[in-house]
Amino acid sequence: MHLSLVSLAKPVLHGYFRSSCSWRVRIAFALKGIEYDQVTVNLIKDGGQQRTQEFQSVNPMQQVPAVEIDGITLCQSLAVIQYVDETRPGAKLLPADPKKRAQVRMISDLIASGIQPLQNLYVIQKIGADKVQWSQHFIDRGFKALEPILKQTAGKYCVGDEISMADICLVPQVYNAERFKVNMDQYPTIKRLNQTLLEIEAFKVSHPSNQPDTPADMSA
Numbered sequence: 001m002h003l004s005l006v007s008l009a010k011p012v013l014h015g016y017f018r019s020s021c022s023w024r025v026r027i028a029f030a031l032k033g034i035e036y037d038q039v040t041v042n043l044i045k046d047g048g049q050q051r052t053q054e055f056q057s058v059n060p061m062q063q064v065p066a067v068e069i070d071g072i073t074l075c076q077s078l079a080v081i082q083y084v085d086e087t088r089p090g091a092k093l094l095p096a097d098p099k100k101r102a103q104v105r106m107i108s109d110l111i112a113s114g115i116q117p118l119q120n121l122y123v124i125q126k127i128g129a130d131k132v133q134w135s136q137h138f139i140d141r142g143f144k145a146l147e148p149i150l151k152q153t154a155g156k157y158c159v160g161d162e163i164s165m166a167d168i169c170l171v172p173q174v175y176n177a178e179r180f181k182v183n184m185d186q187y188p189t190i191k192r193l194n195q196t197l198l199e200i201e202a203f204k205v206s207h208p209s210n211q212p213d214t215p216a217d218m219s220a
């Protein structure tokens with residue numbers, strides 16, 4: 001741990017209960033045992049609070065999550081996860097072995113760059129596509145690639161038998177897939193990993209159904 005970097009103040013997560021990228025950060029914080037405060041940025045209300053001038057001063061990209069930590073503001077969930085992994089004790093979210101580390105990054109990027117961005121509200125609104133059909137198409141396209149990759153890399157979890165950033169990316173993406181009624185029976189390895197991971201406390205406490213801004217009708 002780099003003690004000189006780490007502030008005693010709790011990090012502040014600007015996020016939204018149903019944002020899969022915010023959920024990634026919540027899982028990482030839970031796995032590391034990091035206490036944090038949450039500020040809700042409602043992506044729907046008032047045309048989207050991510051678009052306000054006030055929030056743009058936090059994240060000019062108008063996306064959640066954004067995290068205030070150790071005197072800096074970080075957006076991009078994978079940057080946040082890697083920063084806390086490098087500065088906080090506890091379970092390592094990236095393996096030490098270079099090959100496994102590269103596989104963790106490969107799977108994380110496949111999801112974070114190759115699948116999730118296409119479900120963003122601003123993408124769907126811009127092209128005026130049918131939200132469900134569009135999202136199903138691109139999640140299926142990504143999962144068709146991810147399934148054979150995971151068959152090779154997975155043990156108990158996405159890469160071997162240790163939980164990693166890849167697992168942190170996988171579970172929220174499966175949650176999105178289920179929201180858009182993707183048939184998960186086509187992806188037995190993804191389905192098995194998701195079920196295993198959802199039994200772990202860090203994934204449960206960070207779940208969208210358990211957040212301060214979860215609407216009552218979606219609460220666990």
Ligand SMILES: N[C@@H](CCC(=O)N[C@@H](CS)C(=O)NCC(=O)O)C(=O)O
Nearest residue numbers: 019020021063064076077120121122
């Ligand atoms: N690459 C970014 C993506 C962030 C992102 O796409 N956030 C979504 C919610 S999961 C968002 O804020 N969307 C706002 C919008 O569509 O207007 C990350 O990993 O943090």
